[in-house]
Amino acid sequence: MTLRAYILCRFAAKSALYTSWMDRCPLPCTIVKENLHTWELPPDAGIVVTHMHYRHEELSKLREIHERGTVPVLILADGILEYRNTWEHPDLPDASIFQPLCGHKLACIGRGQVRVVESWGNVGKCEFVGLPRLDSVDLESVPAVQTEGPFRLLIATANTPAFNDEQRETVIQSLTHIRERLDKNPKVNGRDCQVTWRLTDGLERAIGLPESEIPSDDWEAPQRKPLSDVIDEVDAVITTPSTLYLESVLKKRPTAVLDFHNRPHYVPAAWTINAPIHFNWTLRELADPPGHKMLFQDATLHDQLECEGPATDRMVELLQTMIECGKTARAENEPIKFPHRIIADPRRGFSRVPHTFSLSKLYQDNPVFKEQDVQRMQVELVAAIKRLDTMPAELVEKNELIEHLITALDGARLRANRMKARVHAIRKRLGIKPDPKRKKMDDSEE
Numbered sequence: 001m002t003l004r005a006y007i008l009c010r011f012a013a014k015s016a017l018y019t020s021w022m023d024r025c026p027l028p029c030t031i032v033k034e035n036l037h038t039w040e041l042p043p044d045a046g047i048v049v050t051h052m053h054y055r056h057e058e059l060s061k062l063r064e065i066h067e068r069g070t071v072p073v074l075i076l077a078d079g080i081l082e083y084r085n086t087w088e089h090p091d092l093p094d095a096s097i098f099q100p101l102c103g104h105k106l107a108c109i110g111r112g113q114v115r116v117v118e119s120w121g122n123v124g125k126c127e128f129v130g131l132p133r134l135d136s137v138d139l140e141s142v143p144a145v146q147t148e149g150p151f152r153l154l155i156a157t158a159n160t161p162a163f164n165d166e167q168r169e170t171v172i173q174s175l176t177h178i179r180e181r182l183d184k185n186p187k188v189n190g191r192d193c194q195v196t197w198r199l200t201d202g203l204e205r206a207i208g209l210p211e212s213e214i215p216s217d218d219w220e221a222p223q224r225k226p227l228s229d230v231i232d233e234v235d236a237v238i239t240t241p242s243t244l245y246l247e248s249v250l251k252k253r254p255t256a257v258l259d260f261h262n263r264p265h266y267v268p269a270a271w272t273i274n275a276p277i278h279f280n281w282t283l284r285e286l287a288d289p290p291g292h293k294m295l296f297q298d299a300t301l302h303d304q305l306e307c308e309g310p311a312t313d314r315m316v317e318l319l320q321t322m323i324e325c326g327k328t329a330r331a332e333n334e335p336i337k338f339p340h341r342i343i344a345d346p347r348r349g350f351s352r353v354p355h356t357f358s359l360s361k362l363y364q365d366n367p368v369f370k371e372q373d374v375q376r377m378q379v380e381l382v383a384a385i386k387r388l389d390t391m392p393a394e395l396v397e398k399n400e401l402i403e404h405l406i407t408a409l410d411g412a413r414l415r416a417n418r419m420k421a422r423v424h425a426i427r428k429r430l431g432i433k434p435d436p437k438r439k440k441m442d443d444s445e446e
Helices: 016-022 056-068 083-087 111-118 132-136 165-184 227-232 244-250 276-287 291-304 311-332 374-430 436-445
Strands: 004-007 029-031 045-050 073-076 105-108 126-128 151-156 191-198 236-239 255-258 271-273
Touching: 016 132, 016 311, 045 056, 045 311, 056 073, 073 311, 105 111, 105 311, 111 126, 111 291, 126 311, 132 244, 132 311, 151 227, 151 276, 165 255, 165 276, 191 227, 227 244, 236 244, 236 276, 244 255, 244 291, 271 276
Parallel strands: 004 029, 004 045, 045 073, 073 105, 105 126, 151 191, 151 236, 236 255, 255 271
Antiparallel strands: none
16 A cells, blocks of 8 residues: 555645645655545555644644554644744634644754744654755845945735734834834935835735835736845845744844834844834844844854755655654554654754854954964964063062062051150140141041
8 A cells, every 4th residue: 555645734735835845755745625524544644744733623633643643743833933823812722832742743943943842841742854945045146235325124024913903003003113213214324225015914004105015906916026035135124023034034134023012032033123212223233234143143043943954855854754653653553653853963962153153253343353364473472472471570579569568658657656646645744735627637647
């Protein structure tokens, strides 16, 4: 019997979350389009894959397959973890975001996500895979950021920027503030600011953008450029919490997160805008980003997105191993057992040192780190060492001098006190009352 991979997502054929790896899947793929209430797991099922685990019918079906223990279930993380989506989404059942995982393994997008999801009781169930859909991004062809001419800024929102009316009002408020700031002063660091708006959920009209900035509802109208292409054409990005953040950072765009909700961030950013007071300095730094913040951005990217090597290769390895574990379990009539980690860590748990780590760039005001003449630095080092060799003897000599001065000072103070005592004794014998003004002076001298 030929085994098959069953995809529990009706629109999988149109989603890059699936199409980016389906043609390399170790088993032929079948997309399940019928209602999960009536769908039964076929006997040729070699693995079940989905990212849909929110509604009751999805959770029930996944739990049913998982409890059978004969067919592996792989859940896909479709993007970043977002705090409001996890804890403040009124339409999602409590604990439906991987608390716990309704599957055997979760294909996480990065190490940071693995740590968080494992902390929710999923130790041994998380694998850092990455996002196979981003494998198509040709980083070598991404244009460099322009440092002269107009400052090109993309302002975008997540596909679902808010999960209730109160959150939507907060998003509108944040976007309105930045639009008013740019309308009032369309310059950043003396450069004209050219803004591209890519908003969702009707937010363009909500903040009063001109009609030219609002996408047409006419299906015959020219389609807007893919967001990935727009990132290539700008110098910086401001976005609400979204997986777009990772794609922008992957393309080395200084990227700020716009979050007037002021919620915790599972994906930390080098720039976060929580209030109107943050706009000006954030815009200035996005146009001329400090090296240390770009270093932070690069380091956190590789923690939040596994992007060393193709993610599709890791996805295929994960699928293949899970399928083999399922075959072994069925042959031995035993529950499926998986390694705690299937995807090997080439770094063995150590952190990556970004190529952008350069002291001369991080400390541009310190001339020492700009010195590249090794021979000259060696000569100066020898001179410094020679000077240090003489310092201990000099310090001993100076310490002896200081000790001599302290001893002399103590002797002078002792003689002065004796003389003062004699004066007081003579005045007492002669009946001379002390001068009050003189007494104050004497007391102050003591």
